[in-house]
Amino acid sequence: MDAAIRVEHLSKRFGRLDVLRDVSCAVAEGEVVCIIGPSGSGKSTLLRCMNGLEEASSGQVFVHGVPVHDRATDLDAVRREIGMVFQRFNLFPHKTVLENITLAPGLLRGLSAPEARERAEALLAKVGVLEKRDAWPNQLSGGQQQRVAIARALAMQPKIMLFDEPTSSLDPEMVGEVLAVMQALAEEGMTMAVVTHEMGFARRVADRVLFLDEGRLLESGPPDDVFTQPREERTRQFLSKVL
Amino acid sequence: MEQEILWFGWFRADIIQEYEALFWTGLRMTVGVTVVCILQGTLFGLVIGLARLADARHAVAKTACRVLLRWPATVYVSFFRGTPLFVQILLMHFAVVPLFLNPADGWLISGDTARDLRQDYGALITGIVSLTLNSAAYISEIFRAGIQSIDRGQMEAARSLGLSHARAMYHVVLPQAFRRMLPPLGNNAIALLKDTSLVSAVGLAELAYAARTVAGAYSRYWEPYLTISIMYWLLTLGLAWGVRHLEARYGRGDSR
Numbered sequence: 001m002d003a004a005i006r007v008e009h010l011s012k013r014f015g016r017l018d019v020l021r022d023v024s025c026a027v028a029e030g031e032v033v034c035i036i037g038p039s040g041s042g043k044s045t046l047l048r049c050m051n052g053l054e055e056a057s058s059g060q061v062f063v064h065g066v067p068v069h070d071r072a073t074d075l076d077a078v079r080r081e082i083g084m085v086f087q088r089f090n091l092f093p094h095k096t097v098l099e100n101i102t103l104a105p106g107l108l109r110g111l112s113a114p115e116a117r118e119r120a121e122a123l124l125a126k127v128g129v130l131e132k133r134d135a136w137p138n139q140l141s142g143g144q145q146q147r148v149a150i151a152r153a154l155a156m157q158p159k160i161m162l163f164d165e166p167t168s169s170l171d172p173e174m175v176g177e178v179l180a181v182m183q184a185l186a187e188e189g190m191t192m193a194v195v196t197h198e199m200g201f202a203r204r205v206a207d208r209v210l211f212l213d214e215g216r217l218l219e220s221g222p223p224d225d226v227f228t229q230p231r232e233e234r235t236r237q238f239l240s241k242v243l
Numbered sequence: 244m245e246q247e248i249l250w251f252g253w254f255r256a257d258i259i260q261e262y263e264a265l266f267w268t269g270l271r272m273t274v275g276v277t278v279v280c281i282l283q284g285t286l287f288g289l290v291i292g293l294a295r296l297a298d299a300r301h302a303v304a305k306t307a308c309r310v311l312l313r314w315p316a317t318v319y320v321s322f323f324r325g326t327p328l329f330v331q332i333l334l335m336h337f338a339v340v341p342l343f344l345n346p347a348d349g350w351l352i353s354g355d356t357a358r359d360l361r362q363d364y365g366a367l368i369t370g371i372v373s374l375t376l377n378s379a380a381y382i383s384e385i386f387r388a389g390i391q392s393i394d395r396g397q398m399e400a401a402r403s404l405g406l407s408h409a410r411a412m413y414h415v416v417l418p419q420a421f422r423r424m425l426p427p428l429g430n431n432a433i434a435l436l437k438d439t440s441l442v443s444a445v446g447l448a449e450l451a452y453a454a455r456t457v458a459g460a461y462s463r464y465w466e467p468y469l470t471i472s473i474m475y476w477l478l479t480l481g482l483a484w485g486v487r488h489l490e491a492r493y494g495r496g497d498s499r
Contacts, residue, residue, distance in 0.1 A: 055300060071301060086400060090399065092397065092400070092401075094418050108405050156404055
């Protein structure tokens with residue numbers, strides 16, 4: 001069976017800057033992969049290439065066998081099956097919490113208003129912010145906003161979830177509540193690719209950890225191996241600074 | 244001769260009374276032209292603004308967007324903002340409109356119909372077309388700035404949910420941009436309202452034309468021009484109030 005996400009010889013240049021250099025990796029069905037590495041190593045770019053938010057300079061990404069970086073591919077259709085959560089939440093500030101979540105399923109999944117609302121409320125209950133359903137995003141704490149953002153992505157019932165440093169702009173006391181939601185999702189068997197600086201989370205939840213440095217994939221393996229006996233000197237140096 | 248009516252010892256109110264109908268007609272014309280041009284200018288301005296932002300992912304379409312949409316839109320905006328509206332009105336009335344509506348060989352309409360149209364509606368057509376084109380240039384810049392001011396993350400979040408570019412624009416970016424565009428759009432509407440007075444130069448019977456007629460008949464200037472000044476002032480106050488009302492209404496989710 002084909003992997004949920006397969007990245008083949010992916011390179012990305014911004015002008016003269018090589019952000020990704022010939023990266024190949026895969027995320028299997030139901031697998032949780034954490035992508036770690038120093039800032040500027042290309043982690044976020046790799047993730048954003050997976051749903052085509054970033055265009056590849058060369059190489060290809062296959063999502064369930066469908067080439068993302070191909071003119072013939074209906075990118076909107078691919079994205080409907082991939083949820084994405086951003087560092088800065090990116091909730092729609094002109095819509096209430098509930099409207100944020102019901103917008104896409106209503107437009108793209110043909111859900112009636114009551115159906116969309118029901119699904120949204122179930123998801124809000126799941127991420128623990130049901131009581132905020134009628135609030136505006138800016139009335140929520142960072143942790144609540146990010147949990148709403150997760151619910152918004154889940155409302156499309158995606159098969160894959162991408163997380164781009166989901167806790168990096170949160171106050172420390174709110175990191176836990178977001179990671180707990182993500183861990184619960186992982187335990188339900190969601191296929192996840194997570195760019196993160198939370199080494200504890202990566203170690204506890206990930207099936208596999210990828211280490212990126214200067215646009216190269218240097219290391220890939222189970223968290224226990226990567227964290228305790230990294231093969232590369234560069235990985236060792238990075239881990240010694242963050243652990 | 245009617246009885247002279249003096250207000251405050253110097254204001255000949257009877258002149259205004261005598262020409263009351265002319266002022267009301269002028270007011271209706273001014274308001275009508277303003278409303279029509281705001282609506283058309285906003286629509287056309289949105290089109291021009293989107294054209295100035297047009298871009299595509301792939302090389303061929305990218306070049307097409309630049310050459311066929313962005314460049315013409317940029318030249319358009321540059322011309323209409325870079326030349327005086329008064330000159331545009333004269334050019335429209337005496338050069339452009341006769342090209343399209345001409346008894347001899349109009350590009351659009353010829354013969355007697357063209358003659359009658361020019362006679363009866365020439366100034367109105369000139370006014371509506373030039374003010375629409377001119378305000379569209381300014382409004383397109385307001386749209387462009389408004390859209391560009393919305394954080395990229397909003398478009399990315401909408402696209403990553405699977406919304407098409409058009410739907411993301413319509414449901415996510417434009418509503419937020421519109422809220423930010425309201426104050427400059429309001430300013431633009433007020434400017435447009437006042438600029439309608441320029442069209443009196445080619446004979447459109449709006450407020451300024453009414454005042455000039457009265458001034459010519461009596462060789463009195465305070466009465467007619469003060470009267471229309473107050474009418475313009477009340478209209479702009481009303482517009483400003485309307486815009487504030489809209490801002491409050493579309494301010495959903497703002498800092499509160």
